[in-house]
Amino acid sequence: MTDLTVHEPPATGSDLAELVPILFGHAAFQQLNAACELGLFELLHERGPLGAAEVAEALGLGRRPAGILLLGTTALRLTAVEGGRYRTGPAVAAAFAQGSWPVLRDIVEFQARVSYLPAADFAESLRTGENAGIRHFPGDTRDLYSRLAGVPGLEELFYRCMNSWSELSNPVLVDQVDHTGTRRILDVGGGDAVNAIALARAHPQLRITVLDRPGALEPARRNIERARLADRVGTHAADIFDDPYPGGHDCVLFAHQLVIWSPEQNLRLLRKAHDAVEPGGRVLVFNAFCDDDGAGPLYAALDNVYFATLPFRDSTIYRWCEHEEWLRAAGFTGLRRVAGTGWTPHGVVEGRRAP
Numbered sequence: 021m022t023d024l025t026v027h028e029p030p031a032t033g034s035d036l037a038e039l040v041p042i043l044f045g046h047a048a049f050q051q052l053n054a055a056c057e058l059g060l061f062e063l064l065h066e067r068g069p070l071g072a073a074e075v076a077e078a079l080g081l082g083r084r085p086a087g088i089l090l091l092g093t094t095a096l097r098l099t100a101v102e103g104g105r106y107r108t109g110p111a112v113a114a115a116f117a118q119g120s121w122p123v124l125r126d127i128v129e130f131q132a133r134v135s136y137l138p139a140a141d142f143a144e145s146l147r148t149g150e151n152a153g154i155r156h157f158p159g160d161t162r163d164l165y166s167r168l169a170g171v172p173g174l175e176e177l178f179y180r181c182m183n184s185w186s187e188l189s190n191p192v193l194v195d196q197v198d199h200t201g202t203r204r205i206l207d208v209g210g211g212d213a214v215n216a217i218a219l220a221r222a223h224p225q226l227r228i229t230v231l232d233r234p235g236a237l238e239p240a241r242r243n244i245e246r247a248r249l250a251d252r253v254g255t256h257a258a259d260i261f262d263d264p265y266p267g268g269h270d271c272v273l274f275a276h277q278l279v280i281w282s283p284e285q286n287l288r289l290l291r292k293a294h295d296a297v298e299p300g301g302r303v304l305v306f307n308a309f310c311d312d313d314g315a316g317p318l319y320a321a322l323d324n325v326y327f328a329t330l331p332f333r334d335s336t337i338y339r340w341c342e343h344e345e346w347l348r349a350a351g352f353t354g355l356r357r358v359a360g361t362g363w364t365p366h367g368v369v370e371g372r373r374a375p
């Protein structure tokens with residue numbers, strides 16, 4: 021008798037080795053976070069290469085803890101060692117060289133202080149369909165934003181870090197989208213005005229209204245004053261769902277906004293935008309996107325743990341094609357995709373209201 025059963029080849033040791041960065045993903049992040057908190061990267065950037073004893077002394081660490089940290093950061097390629105002397109690894113060195121290191125450090129702090137503990141509620145969030153990680157922030161509302169004011173310092177931390185996420189990813193919105201001919205943008209859920217300020221700086225003809233909760237508009241006003249743009253960037257306190265949008269805008273922007281809500285809520289927001297924008301005007305949707313086939317990218321897949329556990333019950337990074345379906349259903353035509361060229365999967369989908 022011939023045995024027709026197909027036997028899978030046994031998994032090899034190297035197949036199983038793929039599990040190491042996943043099994044210890046939490047530990048990889050903690051190596052990065054500790055190195056940031058302790059100032060290892062600034063030290064090596066300014067004074068490296070340094071021996072382990074010099075690193076230990078400069079950071080005020082014992083030899084054993086310094087060894088644990090240097091082993092971790094080196095194995096993760098955050099640092100590199102040659103002849104017993106340590107320097108920054110390729111990604112960290114590139115961030116310093118480009119001037120984006122302070123932005124990255126804020127993003128690490130956001131992961132550590134906002135996203136990390138709630139991420140352990142991921143399975144519960146999937147099981148219940150609720151953002152179960154919100155229990156880490158006191159309050160009885162269901163979305164993270166309305167809870168920010170309840171914890172001293174949290175609103176400040178959130179907007180400092182959100183500012184960095186936006187600064188990192190908004191070149192696609194500011195530089196790659198064509199703003200010629202646009203006069204007035206309504207920035208719905210514009211937060212601390214990070215994108216409004218970047219747009220106003222780059223495009224002197226633009227005037228922008230930042231619409232958000234009153235709590236967000238305090239940092240927005242401070243930032244607008246500091247940027248000396250109060251003559252072109254204004255604020256408008258309103259609820260994005262319940263209040264009417266102010267008129268007189270030929271462009272409505274949703275930046276990092278449609279990732280928060282359900283498809284039905286996004287359609288509602290886009291319909292409001294279609295009614296509010298002048299005939300012939302545009303809507304711009306700027307955020308991270310999933311690939312149309314749902315197979316990636318890795319950034320979106322992993323960032324989705326934050327979206328599932330924290331902002332709101334329905335938050336997720338949607339596919340490009342889902343955005344386009346909503347825009348069409350809301351009445352926009354002439355849809356265009358603009359994919360960013362950075363290392364994050366950010367982009368813009370734009371659509372136009374008929375003249």
Ligand SMILES: C[S@@+](CC[C@H](N)C(=O)[O-])C[C@H]1O[C@@H](n2cnc3c(N)ncnc32)[C@H](O)[C@@H]1O
Nearest residue numbers: 165186209210211232233236258259260275276
């Ligand atoms: C993820 S942040 C994005 C901020 C900014 N657009 C950016 O890209 O940096 C979402 C913003 O939506 C605002 N928001 C959420 N729900 C809102 C509501 N119901 N009414 C007004 N603003 C709201 C939050 O206050 C927050 O500033």
